Amino acid sequence: MSTGFPADSVGLVQPRRIPIAQPLTLDCGRVLPQHELMVETYGTLNAAHSNAVLICHALSGDHHAAGFHDAQDRKPGWWDSCIGPGKPIDTNRFFVVSLNNLGGCQGSTGPSTVNPETGRPYGPDFPLLTVRDWVRSQALLADALGIGRWAAVVGGSLGGMQVMQWTIDQPERVAHALVIAAAPKLSAQNIAFNEIARQAILSDPDFHGGRFYDHGVVPTHGLKLARMLGHITYLSDEAMRAKFGRLQRVNQFSFNFDVEFEVESYLRYQGQSFVERFDANTYLLMTKALDYFDPAREHGDDLAAAFRRAQARFLVIAFSSDWRFSPQRSREIVRALVRAGRDVSYALIESTLGHDDFLMPIPQYQRVLRDYLDRVAREAGT
Amino acid sequence: MSTGFPADSVGLVQPRRIPIAQPLTLDCGRVLPQHELMVETYGTLNAAHSNAVLICHALSGDHHAAGFHDAQDRKPGWWDSCIGPGKPIDTNRFFVVSLNNLGGCQGSTGPSTVNPETGRPYGPDFPLLTVRDWVRSQALLADALGIGRWAAVVGGSLGGMQVMQWTIDQPERVAHALVIAAAPKLSAQNIAFNEIARQAILSDPDFHGGRFYDHGVVPTHGLKLARMLGHITYLSDEAMRAKFGRLQRVNQFSFNFDVEFEVESYLRYQGQSFVERFDANTYLLMTKALDYFDPAREHGDDLAAAFRRAQARFLVIAFSSDWRFSPQRSREIVRALVRAGRDVSYALIESTLGHDDFLMPIPQYQRVLRDYLDRVAREAGT
Incomplete structure (x- = not known):
């Protein structure tokens, strides 16, 4: 072929x-x-x-x-x-x-x-x-x-x-x-994760009640947070430990909010790349379909x-x-x-x-x- | 007394x-x-x-x-x-x-x-x-x-x-x-939760780089999300199930983003009441102290x-x-x-x-x- x-x-x-x-x-x-x-x-x-x-x-x-x-x-x-x-x-x-x-x-x-x-x-x-x-x-x-x-x-x-x-x-x-x-x-905990993901998207000012297309923007922050949250549930605690330890990327603490631990870098990367390929309204719809399944x-x-x-x-x-x-x-x-x-x-x-x-x-x-x-x-x- | x-x-x-x-x-x-x-x-x-x-x-x-x-x-x-x-x-x-x-x-x-x-x-x-x-x-x-x-x-x-x-x-x-x-x-998973909470606060437009006091606003959405996220980790899955089941508040699904499950109502309430009593910069500082503890x-x-x-x-x-x-x-x-x-x-x-x-x-x-x-x-x- x-x-x-x-x-x-x-x-x-x-x-x-x-x-x-x-x-x-x-x-x-x-x-x-x-x-x-x-x-x-x-x-x-x-x-x-x-x-x-x-x-x-x-x-x-x-x-x-x-x-x-x-x-x-x-x-x-x-x-x-x-x-x-x-x-x-x-x-x-x-x-x-x-x-x-x-x-x-x-x-x-x-x-x-x-x-x-x-x-x-x-x-x-x-x-x-x-x-x-x-x-x-x-x-x-x-x-x-x-x-x-x-x-x-x-x-x-x-x-x-x-x-x-x-x-x-x-x-x-x-x-x-x-x-x-x-x-x-879903368990109540599963729904809780979905709800926080939805609230992150819905409360992003760039969401515009779901009409962000008309405004030429994307609710980047909200969708990114939602995806980061998802990733916590996709990996076991042990896997996260094995994958990232709590490995610091730097020897000294920065005492600011830059990336300091490998897991932070991983989550930010996953969140950012997701925003570039996924639609916020579809994400909302998918989480609701999960919640409703019964x-x-x-x-x-x-x-x-x-x-x-x-x-x-x-x-x-x-x-x-x-x-x-x-x-x-x-x-x-x-x-x-x-x-x-x-x-x-x-x-x-x-x-x-x-x-x-x-x-x-x-x-x-x-x-x-x-x-x-x-x-x-x-x-x-x- | x-x-x-x-x-x-x-x-x-x-x-x-x-x-x-x-x-x-x-x-x-x-x-x-x-x-x-x-x-x-x-x-x-x-x-x-x-x-x-x-x-x-x-x-x-x-x-x-x-x-x-x-x-x-x-x-x-x-x-x-x-x-x-x-x-x-x-x-x-x-x-x-x-x-x-x-x-x-x-x-x-x-x-x-x-x-x-x-x-x-x-x-x-x-x-x-x-x-x-x-x-x-x-x-x-x-x-x-x-x-x-x-x-x-x-x-x-x-x-x-x-x-x-x-x-x-x-x-x-x-x-x-x-x-x-x-x-x-902290485990990598613990840090992951903290990092998402921080990103929720830091990316809230009302955070103003931490100078929200000068603008007469509060990063309500970000702090609320952070607290909701915290509550997921404070309760066991079993406790959430016992406390909320996946109890619907309504008999019929609403097919919108209103509260439909008890756990959603609980999280929104906890998030809202927290915003009224806690400072976003202190929340950031506390999560960092946790991450740094070692x-x-x-x-x-x-x-x-x-x-x-x-x-x-x-x-x-x-x-x-x-x-x-x-x-x-x-x-x-x-x-x-x-x-x-x-x-x-x-x-x-x-x-x-x-x-x-x-x-x-x-x-x-x-x-x-x-x-x-x-x-x-x-x-x-x-």
Whole structure:
């Protein structure tokens, strides 16, 4: 397919914008007459259309999950370690679909795209969404791609929440569900982090009530703070210690507010680079979708009752060092699935980095994914 | 002493401002020609001056540790559960001294007080301080009060750090050291939280480089965010769950950014009330003092070497649910004290609330304090 890329890479990929012409009724009650989704696909859909795998992204993810956008591109997609020929999500066997969710900021219809009714960016007029809304939108995408039933729906973190919602809302369309580093709903502490991130953005004077596009500015400080805060929850305390110690960059204290410790430098860098690639309104929307996620809620606060609708078989994966969505939260999912009589495998991966480990090429993790997906592929006849 | 106050209360107390006339050379190299400290005392200094106990406050604490400021006052000092006649720190036996630290904002010389050289608030001209600087200032206060040696120096969290520094820098002046819910230095994660809090304040347009007093404004949003962030670390995940569940205040989602979950309401309230009583420059200074605290650093990164200077006997107390300064951090202190050949008792208190538990009247905690301080009092001849 290309030259100069690793042999196990999907190589050069070309995202495409897929129009969804059907009106979409959202949980908030509003209707989107149409929308567009930015999509990448890897591998080939087989004649039976039985080998399609959907990748659901996390809070700041997008459609670019694997491969490269041009020959000079040095950074592959965000889950390139897992997706490619011969990799756990093997593109020699699967047709992999990865999208930027509705409400995103990497090409799909969202707060930063132009509202056809006004000719200006939606901004705060863009509706807040739920994970259920995303599943509705992704189901329309599946229709557009001619995929009746996914061989597997796969996602980590907020992506894992979409996977669960798929099995509940579209039970006949999911053969296997891979729920990675997720939780059945947010804890009060999780919501607290989200709330502070939102307040940082909302209180930035450059936010202008979400209409910052019209003012030619970006709520840099607020979005930066939000991202810095996120990073605290993505890394374990131990990982931060190992990565930064409390290493001082200087021998003497400066007695001012310049960077003095490595972790300060890391956070400021992460915050700054995020501001350059992410939209503040999308960040707000994503955190609200997280807060709202609670599939048990519509089933008498009984998660097992929700999962009784599911037909998929499940693989649930947790990481020992994850304190954002700890293994305890994954076990809540597993217990509910068992109570619901569903077929579920559970893997606890020994890890050190924290929540971010779900993106890492940890050998035990990759083996589990490979073994499970090998079974999925065989069932799909590929 | 008063009417209408509980029998085990110190009752009505009157803070007083004590001038420290001696110049104070700070770790940053600057010299404060003089300063003032806001102080409360409870109980009576005995003739031998052997029964004095110093209370060191934490990040947002002050001199008002016990009793009431007027007859209508419904909220006693911040550690009233522990200080009073017949309470663990028994004011029938001890002369208790509580101060607002140098750099504070409750009456002691600090960024918000008037710089006599300019006639305007110090603001950013006030030097950043270290825990060592506080010990120097508190030692001058002890001189002013005629106290040669403390029967005990007691503090939780950042207060516990001052206690440790006292034993190292003024070994002959501390008989007993009570180090509660503290750490030998901050972890990278601790520093990360502080750094985000600082960035929230520093990036608030109303901060004006620390000269907001001159503009008649306060960096409300930044200080509020900083405090909200702090509260995440003061409560355990379990406590937050128990306290707020993820209880929605409304049956239907609002699909906007109004308060929807109890924890959001709690954080906004805590943030707002803090802004009304605390100074942003003091907050910055306090977080920096925390980051800089590292007594091992001046002794070849060997905490035991630092403690070899100490003459005090130690009580170290940790709380099982504290994730800000976890029991593991207290055990690091205990291990270093043991290696240094110091006399140390260690108590792990079973608790649920988190770091905030050091302020709570937990029976096991109060018994440990009471038993230990009974010994201290007997040794002091009271």
